[in-house]
Each structure stands twice: as C-alpha cells, then as structure tokens.
Amino acid sequence: MDFDIKNIREDFPILKKQINGKKLIYFDNAATSQTPNCVIDSISDYYKNYNSNIHRGVHSLSEEATEAYEDSREKIREHFNAKHKEEIIFTSGTTHSINIVSNGFVKLIGEGDEIIVSGLEHHSNIVPWQMMCEKNNAKLNVIPINDDGELDLDEFKKIVSKKTKIVFLNHVSNALGIINPIEAIIKLSHENGAYVLIDGAQSAAHFKIDLQYLDIDFFTASAHKLCGPTGIGFLYGKKELLNKIQPLMGGGEMISDVTFEKTLYADLPYKFEAGTPNISGVIAFGVAIDYLNKIGFNNIEKYELELLDYATSKLKKIDGLKIYGDVKNKTSVISFNIIGIHSYDIGSILDKYGVAVRTGQHCAQPIMDYFNIPGTVRVSLSFLNTFDEIDTLCEALLKAKSMLS
Amino acid sequence: MTIENLKQNLIQDFSFFEDWTQRYEYMIELSKGLEKMDEQMKNDKNIIKGCQSKVWLHAELNEGKIKFLADSEAIITRGIIAILLTIFNNRTPKEIIESDTNFIEKIGLKEHLSPNRANGLYSMIKQIKFYAIAFSKK
Numbered sequence: 133m134d135f136d137i138k139n140i141r142e143d144f145p146i147l148k149k150q151i152n153g154k155k156l157i158y159f160d161n162a163a164t165s166q167t168p169n170c171v172i173d174s175i176s177d178y179y180k181n182y183n184s185n186i187h188r189g190v191h192s193l194s195e196e197a198t199e200a201y202e203d204s205r206e207k208i209r210e211h212f213n214a215k216h217k218e219e220i221i222f223t224s225g226t227t228h229s230i231n232i233v234s235n236g237f238v239k240l241i242g243e244g245d246e247i248i249v250s251g252l253e254h255h256s257n258i259v260p261w262q263m264m265c266e267k268n269n270a271k272l273n274v275i276p277i278n279d280d281g282e283l284d285l286d287e288f289k290k291i292v293s294k295k296t297k298i299v300f301l302n303h304v305s306n307a308l309g310i311i312n313p314i315e316a317i318i319k320l321s322h323e324n325g326a327y328v329l330i331d332g333a334q335s336a337a338h339f340k341i342d343l344q345y346l347d348i349d350f351f352t353a354s355a356h357k358l359c360g361p362t363g364i365g366f367l368y369g370k371k372e373l374l375n376k377i378q379p380l381m382g383g384g385e386m387i388s389d390v391t392f393e394k395t396l397y398a399d400l401p402y403k404f405e406a407g408t409p410n411i412s413g414v415i416a417f418g419v420a421i422d423y424l425n426k427i428g429f430n431n432i433e434k435y436e437l438e439l440l441d442y443a444t445s446k447l448k449k450i451d452g453l454k455i456y457g458d459v460k461n462k463t464s465v466i467s468f469n470i471i472g473i474h475s476y477d478i479g480s481i482l483d484k485y486g487v488a489v490r491t492g493q494h495c496a497q498p499i500m501d502y503f504n505i506p507g508t509v510r511v512s513l514s515f516l517n518t519f520d521e522i523d524t525l526c527e528a529l530l531k532a533k534s535m536l537s
Numbered sequence: 538m539t540i541e542n543l544k545q546n547l548i549q550d551f552s553f554f555e556d557w558t559q560r561y562e563y564m565i566e567l568s569k570g571l572e573k574m575d576e577q578m579k580n581d582k583n584i585i586k587g588c589q590s591k592v593w594l595h596a597e598l599n600e601g602k603i604k605f606l607a608d609s610e611a612i613i614t615r616g617i618i619a620i621l622l623t624i625f626n627n628r629t630p631k632e633i634i635e636s637d638t639n640f641i642e643k644i645g646l647k648e649h650l651s652p653n654r655a656n657g658l659y660s661m662i663k664q665i666k667f668y669a670i671a672f673s674k675k
C-alpha cells in the first residue's frame with residue numbers, strides 16, 4: 133500500500149483541533165499516540181451492539197463478546213509472532229505487566245540471586261524490582277550508560293553471571309529514543325541461565341517485533357502507544373515460564389476450582405486475567421493493530437526515519453541546541469535542550485504555538501542525573517507528523533529562544 | 538496598599554496586553570527583579586515538589602509580617618513567583634489566609650495553575666497559605 137499522509141491524517145479526528153488558536157501539532161507520541169476513527173468506533177460499537185461479560189454466559193451476546201475478545205488475542209499473537217495464543221495475557225498496560233513478572237518471581241528468587249536492570253529505565257519500572265528485592269533479598273544491579281546515552285555492553289558482560297536470574301530492560305528508551313542491543317543482551321543472559329523481560333512500550337509502535345525470532349522470555353507493550361485505547365496492554369511470556377510463576381491478582385476468571393483450603397489456578401491465559409477485563413479496550417486494541425498493519429510497519433518505519441533525519445538536521449542548525457542520545461540506532465524521538473534555557477520554559481512557549489512536546493525528566497531521573505541536567509524537551513514523532521510541522525516547530529523554537537535569552 | 542489594591546493594579550497592568558507574547562515578555566521582565574535567594578536557602582527543606590522545574594520557597598516571620606524568598610530554575614516560573622510575591626510578600630498571616638487567588642485567572646495565567654502543569658505554582662500557593670496558617674498560630 134502507498135503511504136498517503138494526507139489520507140492517514142483524515143483518520144484522526146483530534147488533528148483538527150485548535151490549541152490557543154493554532155492548529156494542533158502533536159509531538160508527544162511517545163507519551164501516548166492519537167486514536168483513529170476505526171478504534172474509537174469499535175469502542176462505541178461494542179457498547180451499542182454486544183456489551184456483555186465474557187467467558188461466563190451461555191447467551192449469544194456473551195458469546196459474541198467472548199469471540200471478539202479472543203480474536204483480539206489472536207491478532208496480537210500473530211502480530212508479535214508468539215507461538216501460542218495463551219502466551220498473550222491482557223493487562224492494564226506495561227506497568228501492570230512488569231508487576232506481574234516481578235511479583236511472579238518473588239518466591240522463585242532468593243538471597244544470593246541477582247536481578248539486572250538497565251540504566252535507561254523509566255523509573256517507575258525500577259520500583260517493582262526494588263520491591264521484589266526487598267522481599268527476597270536478591271541483589272539489584274544496573275547496566276550503566278555511556279556518554280552517548282547507550283547501554284555499555286562491556287559492563288553488562290561483567291555483571292551478568294550464573295547468579296543473574298532476570299534481566300529487565302526497555303527495547304527503546306523513552307527519554308532518548310535509543311534502540312537497545314537486546315539481541316546481544318538476550319544471548320548473554322541466556323548463556324548464563326537468566327530470563328529476559330523486554331519493555332516494548334516505546335518500540336512496538338515503530339517497527340515489527342518477532343518474539344520467537346528474538347527468543348524473548350517476557351515482553352510487554354501498552355495499547356495507548358499503538359493507536360489503541362488507554363489502560364490496556366499485554367504481557368507475553370513463554371508458556372513454560374508463565375506456568376511457573378504465581379499470579380499477581382486473585383479473583384474471578386483466574387481459578388478452576390475453589391475450596392477454602394486450596395484454589396487451583398485456571399489454565400493460561402486466564403490465570404493472570406482475574407476479574408472482568410477491559411473488554412472493549414481489548415477489542416479496540418486488536419482493531420488498532422489491524423489499522424497499523426494496514427498502513428504497514430515498513431511504511432511507518434521508513435517515513436518516521438525520514439522525519440527523524442529531517443528534524444534532527446534542522447534542529448541542529450539552531451544555535452546552542454544540544455541533542456541527547458544522538459546516535460544512529462534510534463526511533464523518531466529527539467531529546468534536547470537549548471543551552472541556558474529551562475525545558476519547562478520552552479515547552480510553555482511551544483504550547484502557545486499549538487506544539488505539544490514533553491518536557492522534564494520523562495520519568496527517567498537516572499539518565500538526567502547522568503547528563504547532569506534537570507530535564508530535556510522531548511519531541512517524539514510518529515507517522516502522523518509532517519515535514520511542515522517540523523518547520524513550524526523550528527520557527528517556534530527560534531521565537532522561544534529570543535524571548536527567553 | 539491593601540492586598541486587594543495590589544491585585545487590582547496587577548489585573549490592570551495585564552489588561553493592557555493584547556496577546557500572550559506581551560504577557561510572557563512582561564513576566565520575563567518581572568522575573569529579573571525578583572529578590573535574590575541565597576544559594577544556601579535552595580535546599581531540600583525549601584524545595585516545592587513539582588515534576589518539571591524546581592521551585593524553592595523560604596518564609597520567616599518579621600514583626601508580624603511574613604517575608605518570603607523564592608526562586609526557580611525556569612524563567613516563566615520565576616515570573617510567576619515575582620507576581621505572587623508582589624501580592625503576598627510582607628503581609629500578615631491573616632491577610633494571606635483571607636486572600637483568594639482568583640487574580641491569577643484574571644491576568645490570563647490560569648493554565649499555570651493546573652496541577653497537571655506540575656510547575657510547582659499550584660503547590661507554591663498552597664505552601665504560602667500553609668506558612669500563613671502556621672505563623673498565625675505563633
């Protein structure tokens with residue numbers, strides 16, 4: 133299919149919105165992506181036409197909802213190339229998934245064991261591992277980063293060992309957009325008998341991921357960064373590993389037999405899906421994946437990299453502008469500062485021009501501390517953006533700069 | 538001048554501006570006149586938690602009036618601090634407690650008040666009021 137940006141933008145009603153009297157220019161796609169009509173419509177269609185609880189009723193409506201819900205699971209399996217459908221667990225998003233894995237291993241890991249996380253993490257994602265290590269006295273190690281913001285593989289080789297049980301890292305860093313060398317890390321981890329959990333929140337929207345080919349043990353992503361609704365995502369785990377770990381939540385759906393003495397957990401995936409799930413969200417997630425595949429990930433990747441190149445070279449022409457994580461292997465995210473000006477000031481003025489960016493620490497305080505800066509301005513581009521919008525950004529930045537310095 | 542007079546003056550000053558650029562330029566101007574805060578005072582005790590730009594606020598009671606010193610890393614936030622201190626600096630706890638902050642909306646800076654902005658302004662006003670309440674009990 134041809135990539136027709138004009139037509140594609142027509143699918144997104146929010147792009148018609150005006151901010152402060154200016155056309156919205158949305159450069160905060162890494163925080164959450166915008167939603168196409170087909171996804172929005174699928175949610176209202178669910179509530180209008182077949183809203184009912186799944187896996188429970190014998191009536192037709194419930195069957196219809198269950199089928200749509202399970203179809204969505206199959207779509208996610210196929211897209212990410214998992215081997216089995218039941219290896220896809222619906223969660224409320226990446227944060228929830230990470231907590232399932234860290235809690236799942238609490239009792240399987242103990243004193244003398246080690247966990248490794250990368251120094252590029254979203255800090256909320258470090259917390260579940262800290263909580264785990266407090267409970268079982270395992271040791272938490274960190275893979276350091278170098279001056280370009282890349283993970284230091286040599287250091288990783290030094291800290292990974294037979295004691296390492298789990299390695300956790302993001303596929304793409306949310307603060308800098310750098311693509312991490314997960315293949316090498318997975319290989320080294322597996323050689324040492326450690327499992328790897330990959331946080332795909334920032335990668336899944338930008339290129340296709342093959343879970344079996346990469347031999348990933350656990351993987352997670354959030355729908356709201358993939359043109360889907362908020363509060364829904366999935367956890368993938370290899371079947372034998374998901375069978376091994378304990379569920380995080382107890383409740384309906386996740387049990388097969390309950391007495392007061394003992395409960396038998398249901399089979400996968402239901403063991404991890406306690407309670408009535410976000411049914412319309414799951415269905416809409418499937419619609420979003422279909423939508424992205426219709427546009428085509430090859431097209432998305434190619435176009436986004438063109439935008440990235442264009443934006444990077446234009447931004448570099450602005451005097452005093454410094455880009456962090458300006459490396460070759462990255463997605464369409466540019467994190468920068470204009471020397472002597474606080475990112476908050478720039479973000480406030482850009483907003484006046486209708487340009488939405490993220491400013492601050494991007495929940496990645498360790499990275500900011502490493503560069504010794506209070507924060508950055510983060511422009512995160514998606515296939516919805518245009519070259520004209522980048523021109524407007526640069527003009528607005530020049531105006532902000534002259535106002536603020 | 539009473540707090541109310543000061544607020545009216547401020548609202549009047551801002552009413553002459555035709556668009557946001559003039560408002561922001563004025564705030565940036567005001568930020569330059571902010572009384573300097575000792576670097577030592579920019580400590581963890583005085584920091585106001587706000588995700589985006591750091592804000593420090595120090596207060597002391599001086600002959601029945603509260604003397605505030607404040608600063609931020611961001612210029613626009615400094616401008617807002619300057620505005621707040623024009624109104625609240627060297628006032629009695631009672632005056633501060635009884636005063637509302639509707640003027641922020643009237644001078645077109647409401648957006649900075651939303652907790653979402655996380656610029657510390659919202660928390661700063663709360664902290665100013667807390668100090669006033671605390672000092673009123675002394």
Ligand SMILES: Cc1ncc(COP(=O)(O)O)c(C=O)c1O
Pocket residue numbers: 162163224225226227228254257302304305306331333334354356365
């Ligand atoms: C790398 C990364 N991990 C995890 C998350 C959290 O995702 P969610 O809020 O959907 O759980 C984000 C979102 O900002 C992210 O960028």
